[in-house]
Amino acid sequence: MGSTKELLFLGWLCMLGKCLSDCGPGFDDQCEDINECLDKPCGKYSNCSNTNGSYYCQCIDGFRNRLGKVNFTLDGQCIDIHECFDFDNICGPNANCTNLIGAYNCTCHFGYTNSSSHGNCTDINECSEAEDKKWDLCGEKGTCKNTNGSYWCKCSKGYTNYGNERTPCSKLDCDSYNGDGESAPSLGGLADILFMMRNSCLALSNPSAAGEGKTDGEALLEKLFTATETILSPGHLDSSEDVSGLLETVENAIMLIGPQLKHNRNKIETTETDAQIAVQRGETQPVGPVHLTSENATLDTDWATAAGTGPYPGFALAALLSYKNLEQSVNRSFHELTGLDKDGVKPSSFNISSKVVSVVVSNPSTQNLSKEVTITLRHLKVVNESSEASYVCAYWNEKGAWSTDGCRQQKSNDTHTVCTCGHLSSFAVLMALYPMKYSFGLQLLTKMGLTISLLCLILCILTFKFCRSIQGTRTTIHLHLCICLFVADLIFLAGISRTQPEGGCKFVAAMLHYFFLGVFTWMLLEGVQLYRMVVLVFNATIRPLYLYVTGYGTPLVVIIISAITRPSGYGTDQYCWLSLDNGLIWSFYGPVCFIIVLNIFFFIVTVWKLAQKFTSLNPDLSNLHKIKAFTVTAIAQMCILGLMWVFGAFLFNEGAIVEAYIFTILNSLQGALVFIMHCLLSKQVREEYAHFLACVCTTQKKRYSDLSSINPSSSSQSQVSIKWPHSRSQKQGSRSGQHTGESQI
Structure with missing residues (x-):
């Protein structure tokens, strides 16, 4: 038993000795230290330090432990230190602090510098x-x-x-x-x-x-536009010099006032102007888009273009100024507009189709901008675009005239036109009006109508020349009236649109001027002759020499004076007629109006005298009825010819398609009218026509009889020999009637 206890005691002692010989945590079996930092136990933003049998963690610079510890062994304990908030004035008074993860940065204020990123900025x-x-x-x-x-x-x-x-x-x-x-x-x-x-x-x-x-800029700006309103309120400016002076003065004033403005955006509106002004200030050149808009216009550009290489850095100005009632003052001076042909046709006239706007920038090189500016202009009225008109972007140049150099139309619709320009000035949209291109139907009607008129005039000329029963002063007047009208219609048909060569076109225009004036001059002579016939009882005829001198000399004098004073007015780029631009057209319409008024006077007196004679005790009714018929035909002739040239006044204007058709129809009726009134309605002429046709038919029958009969009978020969004397007696009787006609009157 005792031996058993001893054995247990000895075993316990052995086990205790074994335990006392182990190295413990943080050491291996050989009792050597383990380096825990190799396994990175501390996490982000920290440093690991190994110790004998253990380790500890510390946050790196710019970080701190959540619990405020210096040494620790737990993961995820380091957080960023916000130096800009945690430390007062860490960058100093002349710098701005910017926090970074685990650090911070100092940025010096403008005017200070430092090579370090941690403050101490010094003045430059x-x-x-x-x-x-x-x-x-x-x-x-x-x-x-x-x-x-x-x-x-x-x-x-x-x-x-x-x-x-x-x-x-x-x-x-x-x-x-x-x-x-x-x-x-x-x-x-x-x-x-x-x-x-x-x-x-x-x-x-x-x-x-x-x-x-x-004075501050805003007050100066208000005074400027108040004075501008005073200038523009009475009405339109009288000359191009006045317009240029006003535009230039206002633009220079805005350039002077702009840098004195306190606000970056300024708007001022009066009854005559509407101004939008934007300014930018800074230590460097401003950048970014510029958009200014008003009721009538919009400006799109950028600050780099507006500033350019200005007189001082860090400032830029852009202004859009609209004039509300200036378009009437600048609706002229289109002589420098060239190269606007459309399909080979030059525009015949221009009209202002927008408000006038001025664009002002601080860039001194406004004539050569680095980038085009865009200006959108609203039309004065909505007009549907057609082939006869187009919109043109134009500016008011230093010569006081409209020009298109450096400006082009980007796009256009019924209400607005967008223009891009490489320079700045005052701008407007112009409507270029092109001459009307007559349709095929109108051209065909013109050719057919004038051809019929020419044929009728030929018949009239032959009748008045060879019909002996109606010879007299009135017949002479009618003959030469028809000759002038025939030549004028023939030249009109052949050469009105042949504008090349230029000399030939001028000649055609001069001939048309001469012969159409001749028509009205002979018509005046007819009115004079009717007046003499009813007022003068004896010797009512006019010597032919006087008729020729008046009928052909008067138009010649007018042509010579017109050619000397306005030679460039004959012929245009579209037609061979008198120019509508320089007033030469009145060398035609002036005499025409004078002749019509004078003829109206003669006709009124003639009708009045006729009425008195009809109511007299012993009126010569046959002669009075004849003069009455003459007067009615003369009045009808004057009305038709005068009405024709009323519409002819609008013939060469834009869009006059209705007037062109009426003019063509009336012009075509001239020859037919003269033929009907003076030939077919005249009993003597009808008898001559009947006699002439009878002679022609008899001659044809005789020829047919000669060819068809081998042995003609003597009775037929005697019949023919009897018939011709009878015809002569009729002719002589007809001639005798002549002496009871106009000569007796």
């Missing part, structure tokens, strides 16, 4: 640096003064930086606002604007004035 001496690098920091006549973190420019007298201390000084030409200069506009109402701008300019250019005479 911009004046010395600019001098060393030979920079013109303050411009001509500007003195640089360094300040803590910045600088400012002091301008000499006559120079200004418009209150922007860190911009170069630019020279002010206050004399440009002097109304006494040679380039000053003649419009007297601009004196107030010039006086106001000159005072503002002088105040800006004199730093020692200490604010005397200076």
Whole structure:
């Protein structure tokens, strides 16, 4: 038993000895230390440190333990330290702090510098640096003064930086606002604007004035447009010089006022103008889009284009100015519009189709912009586009005329036109009107009608020349009236649209002028003759020489005077007729109106005298009825011919399709009218026609009888020999009737 207890005690002692010989946690079987850091037990943003039999963790710089411990053994205990909030003024007073993950960064204020990213920013001496690098920091006549973190420019007298201390000084030409200069506009109402701008300019250019005479930009802007309204309110401007003077003065004034404006966006509207002005200021050149809009126009550009290489950096201006009632004053001066042909046809006239707008920017190189600007203009009225008209983007040039150089139409619809321009000025949309292209039906009607008229006039000429029973003063007048009308219609048919060569077109226009005037002159002679026939009882005839001198000499005098005074008025680019632009057309319509008025007087007197004679005791009814018939036909002839040229006045205007058809129809009726009234309605002429036809038919029968009969009988020969004397007796009787006609009257 005792031995058993001893054995158990010895076993326990052995086990206790074995345990006492083990190395414990943190050691291996050989009792060597285990490096726990190899297993990365500390996680992110911390460092692991091994110890004998253990380890500990510490957060890296820029991080801290969640519980505020320095040493720890748990994972995920390190969080970022926000130095910018946790530490006051860590970057110093001249820098901005930016927190980073585990760190921070200091950014120096403008005007300060430091090579380190952790504060200690020091002032930059911009004046010395600019001098060393030979920079013109303050411009001509500007003195640089360094300040803590910045600088400012002091301008000499006559120079200004418009209150922007860190911009170069630019020279002010206050004399440009002097109304006494040679380039000053003649419009007297601009004196107030010039006086106001000159005072503002002088105040800006004199730093020692200490604010005397200076006015803020908004107040100056209001005064400018109030004065502009005073100029435009009475009505349209009289000359192109006045328009150019006003536009230039207002644009220069906006350039002077713009840098003095306090607000970045300014809008001012009066009864005559609507202005939208945007400005940008900054230490560097402004960037981004510019969009200005009003009721009548829209401007789209960008600040880089508006600023350009301006007189000072960090400032840009863009302005859109609309004139509400200026279009009537500039609806002229289209002589420089060239190269606008459409399908080989040049526009015949132009009309202003939008409000006039001015675009002003601070870029001094407005004649050569780096990028085109887009201007959208609203049409004055909705007009559906047709083949006879097109919209043109134009600007008012320095010569006081509209031009299209550098501007083009991007797109257009019924209400708006979008223009793109590589330079800036005052703009408007013009409607180019093209001459009417006559349809095939009108051309066919013209040719057919004039051909019929020419045939009828030939019959009239032959009748008046060879019909002896109606010979007299009136017949002579009718003969030469028909000759003039025949030649005029023939030239009109053959050459009215043949504009080349130019000399030939001028000749055609002159001949048409001459012979159409001749028609009216002979018509006047007919009215004079009717007057003499009813007033003068004896010797009512007019000597042929007097008729020829008056009928052909009077138009010749008019043509000679017209050709000497306005030679360029004969022939145009579209037709060979008198030009409608320089007033030459009145050398035709003036005499025509005078002749019509004079003939109306003669016809009134003639009708009045006829009425008196019809009511007399012993009226010669046959003669009176004959004169009455003559008067009615003459009045009808004058009405038709006069009415024709009433519509002829609109023939060469745009869109006159109805007038063209009426003119063509009436012109075609002229020959037929003369033939009907003076030939077919005359009993003597009808008898002559019947006698002539009878002779022709008898001759044909005789020839037929000679060819068909081998042995003609003597009775037929005797019948023929009896018939011709009878015919002669009729002819003699007819001639005797002549002496009872007009000669007896």
